[in-house]
Amino acid sequence: MAKQPIIAHSVQLFVLVKGKLALGSRIDCKKPEEACRVAEDRVSRGRAIGAAAFTRTVVDPDYDDGSEPVTLAIFGKVPPGLADQLPF
Numbered sequence: 336m337a338k339q340p341i342i343a344h345s346v347q348l349f350v351l352v353k354g355k356l357a358l359g360s361r362i363d364c365k366k367p368e369e370a371c372r373v374a375e376d377r378v379s380r381g382r383a384i385g386a387a388a389f390t391r392t393v394v395d396p397d398y399d400d401g402s403e404p405v406t407l408a409i410f411g412k413v414p415p416g417l418a419d420q421l422p423f
Contacts, residue, residue: 341393344370349385378411385411
């Protein structure tokens with residue numbers, strides 16, 4: 336039986352480790368607006384140097400099978416090229 340796709344909204348945080356940008360925590364959210372709000376909040380409060388809010392369709396969560404993420408918004412400092420993935 337085929338699984339129903341899930342629309343997942345998340346925030347990827349970025350931190351500095353020894354002066355270099357590195358992946359931080361990922362935070363799952365219920366709505367895209369919440370993901371954008373959480374990303375902005377974490378950067379504005381200094382909990383991360385940067386953050387990206389994104390959405391993605393997940394077909395099989397057990398195998399992380401799904402579409403490429405679509406970046407909704409970025410805040411602060413993020414890896415080069417991430418801003419190029421914004422849908423506008």
